[in-house]
Amino acid sequence: MKVLGNIRDVQQHVKQVKKEGRTVGFVPTMGYLHEGHLKLIETARSENDIVILSIFVNPLQFGAGEDLDTYPRDEERDRNLAEEHGVDVLFLPTTAMMYPEPMSIQLSVTKRTDVLCGKSRPGHFDGVAAVLTKLFNIVMPDQAYFGMKDAQQVAVVDALINDFNYDIQLVPVATVREEDGLAKSSRNVHLTAGERDEAPAIQESLQAGRQMVEDGERSPARIIESVTKFLESRTRGRIDYIELLSYPELTSVDVIDRPVILAAAVFYEKARLIDNVVFDRNGKITTG
Amino acid sequence: MKVLGNIRDVQQHVKQVKKEGRTVGFVPTMGYLHEGHLKLIETARSENDIVILSIFVNPLQFGAGEDLDTYPRDEERDRNLAEEHGVDVLFLPTTAMMYPEPMSIQLSVTKRTDVLCGKSRPGHFDGVAAVLTKLFNIVMPDQAYFGMKDAQQVAVVDALINDFNYDIQLVPVATVREEDGLAKSSRNVHLTAGERDEAPAIQESLQAGRQMVEDGERSPARIIESVTKFLESRTRGRIDYIELLSYPELTSVDVIDRPVILAAAVFYEKARLIDNVVFDRNGKITTG
Incomplete structure (x- = not known):
């Protein structure tokens, strides 16, 4: 080298x-x-x-x-x-x-x-x-x-x-993940044991949102509402944002009729974790 | 081709x-x-x-x-x-x-x-x-x-x-010039016959300024004053600017101790002409 x-x-x-x-x-x-x-x-x-x-x-x-x-x-x-x-x-x-x-x-x-x-x-x-x-x-x-x-x-x-x-x-x-789905990050070491147990819920919640699209849902608002509820029920982390935007333009969409990103950021005690999933209008993962 | x-x-x-x-x-x-x-x-x-x-x-x-x-x-x-x-x-x-x-x-x-x-x-x-x-x-x-x-x-x-x-x-x-030193420009056709006769004075005045440096002058203010007088005496064109700046940084200088550009812009009836000369601290032309 x-x-x-x-x-x-x-x-x-x-x-x-x-x-x-x-x-x-x-x-x-x-x-x-x-x-x-x-x-x-x-x-x-x-x-x-x-x-x-x-x-x-x-x-x-x-x-x-x-x-x-x-x-x-x-x-x-x-x-x-x-x-x-x-x-x-x-x-x-x-x-x-x-x-x-x-x-x-x-x-x-x-x-x-x-x-x-x-x-x-x-x-x-x-x-x-x-x-x-x-x-x-x-x-x-x-x-x-x-x-x-x-x-x-x-x-x-x-x-x-x-x-x-x-x-x-x-x-x-594509993002490299732990076996339980948590995105690998150097910041994961800052999680407490309890937080570490809960953190895979971030990707789970995003995948649940994506699944809604696969099942026919096309409303960003309803998906974000559902993902937020899911995530709040699974972790004590404080949600910084959950956003659904066109990808790669990153503009807001009224209806899912093109490739989109569903992304979240969550604050834990000593780490802020981010994750996302990118999929097409039918919920099929396209990148990542 | x-x-x-x-x-x-x-x-x-x-x-x-x-x-x-x-x-x-x-x-x-x-x-x-x-x-x-x-x-x-x-x-x-x-x-x-x-x-x-x-x-x-x-x-x-x-x-x-x-x-x-x-x-x-x-x-x-x-x-x-x-x-x-x-x-x-x-x-x-x-x-x-x-x-x-x-x-x-x-x-x-x-x-x-x-x-x-x-x-x-x-x-x-x-x-x-x-x-x-x-x-x-x-x-x-x-x-x-x-x-x-x-x-x-x-x-x-x-x-x-x-x-x-x-x-x-x-x-x-280097700038391409007419035989009398006027910089070639598609705008030269807009000059009246009288203006065309006078316009070579732009380059002449800049060369006179450069010559001052070759002869030992190091003050931008005195050079600009002299170039302005020279040019005003040779043409009825209205001077837009005559500037002396470091080159290629184009910052003002108190004393000529580095490469500089001496540049002018002159308004005629239907054309605005520009020209310049770039030279080192001793008045030797370096580019153009």
């Missing part, structure tokens, strides 16, 4: 790879790799000649009061995991290299952001779009891999690729 | 070209080609294996009340000129193809724009940045060619390439 810290080196390497007619799969991360990331790497590995993994904790996507300084890092463990999972190039840029000075050109994501988690993280997706614009131009991948756990991020990447005409295939990868 | 109207077709073609190890030079234009454009094409032709010319009148860079609807077009003449000058691929996208819907991601150029012509064209360079971001991702050039006549545009493209880490060499090309 090549470990590169220099933007030019990555670009030179990728140019050579492309001259050889080989394809590049890209997994952008902020490091502290968990099973979700490894699934992205494995998927990229199976679909491309070359896999490039980037690890960069992007300051632009952290808001004031968010956990930039305490964001967990373990470079040595990440390197080993990357190598074990067949990564060809590990790109580890510094902040000084990515942002040698404040950018002259600001990106504002004006759609798909004022819903779900975006509501409480103003500017977050602007920072995501900025770093991905840079990373896409550095890595020049054929395919880029993102986890459906953060479905809103996938929707924003979809907008970025379409708006800017990137010749990149976005590959959303 | 290949004439392509489809974004995908251009991307497929360029991918193939790159696999063959050939280099791509790109000349983005709004058409109605004149000698300035032809010089860009010729320069690109001499420095690359493949030359791609785009013609697209970009609505995003026209402000309210600007001349989008009356912007001159002559596709047949442009096609012939492109073919005669050795263009390999002429890319002619429609507005519907470039902007199938309003973009979800807005670009704001926050530096290099509140000076020179940018002052009177709010949002203009945001539109330029948006279309170039798209075109760069479609054409994926090794080198991109821009005329120094619009030095501020060159400065903004420089910022775009640096900020977004495009692996593209920006090639500024």
Whole structure:
């Protein structure tokens, strides 16, 4: 595995790879790799000649009061995991290299952001779009891999690729789950034993909502009402939101007549968990 | 010459070209080609294996009340000129193809724009940045060619390439001039005979300012004062601005201790002419 810290080196390497007619799969991360990331790497590995993994904790996507300084890092463990999972190039840029000075050109994501988690993280997706614009131009991948756990991020990447005409295939990868259905998350360790027992109810409630659509229901309001009741009856966690929106546009719908996302966020004592399910107008799961 | 109207077709073609190890030079234009454009094409032709010319009148860079609807077009003449000058691929996208819907991601150029012509064209360079971001991702050039006549545009493209880490060499090309030094412009035809006689004074005045630096002057204020007097004595045109700024940062300078641009805009009866000269701290011309 090549470990590169220099933007030019990555670009030179990728140019050579492309001259050889080989394809590049890209997994952008902020490091502290968990099973979700490894699934992205494995998927990229199976679909491309070359896999490039980037690890960069992007300051632009952290808001004031968010956990930039305490964001967990373990470079040595990440390197080993990357190598074990067949990564060809590990790109580890510094902040000084990515942002040698404040950018002259600001990106504002004006759609798909004022819903779900975006509501409480103003500017977050602007920072995501900025770093991905840079990373896409550095890595020049054929395919880029993102986890459906953060479905809103996938929707924003979809907008970025379409708006800017990137010749990149976005590959959303299904959320990795525990045996009982709880979405894997580094935050799950913060759950008490009781909370951990209840947390699978989040995905269960979303699946129950999806099942309603499969059974003929087309009203978002009735589905959200039902999912809310279900979830409240199964956990003491405080519901932050349960939303049903078109996907990937993330606009509100009066009737389910197109692909949608049903998503929830729940506060526990020391962790806020999110999960979602994406399905078509007939309740058939389409992504994730 | 290949004439392509489809974004995908251009991307497929360029991918193939790159696999063959050939280099791509790109000349983005709004058409109605004149000698300035032809010089860009010729320069690109001499420095690359493949030359791609785009013609697209970009609505995003026209402000309210600007001349989008009356912007001159002559596709047949442009096609012939492109073919005669050795263009390999002429890319002619429609507005519907470039902007199938309003973009979800807005670009704001926050530096290099509140000076020179940018002052009177709010949002203009945001539109330029948006279309170039798209075109760069479609054409994926090794080198991109821009005329120094619009030095501020060159400065903004420089910022775009640096900020977004495009692996593209920006090639500024010297302004094409009439024998008496007047910068070529499609707007020159709107000058009266008397105005046409006087107009070379614009470049003469800027060169006189540059000569002051070569002779040891380092004060922008004294140079601007002198250039203004010179120009006022040589033409009845009304001066819009004469500015001396760092280049390519386009920030004001107290003393000339770095590369700078000395630029002017002059209103005549039916035309507003612009011109500039870029030189180093010793008055030596560096670009353009």
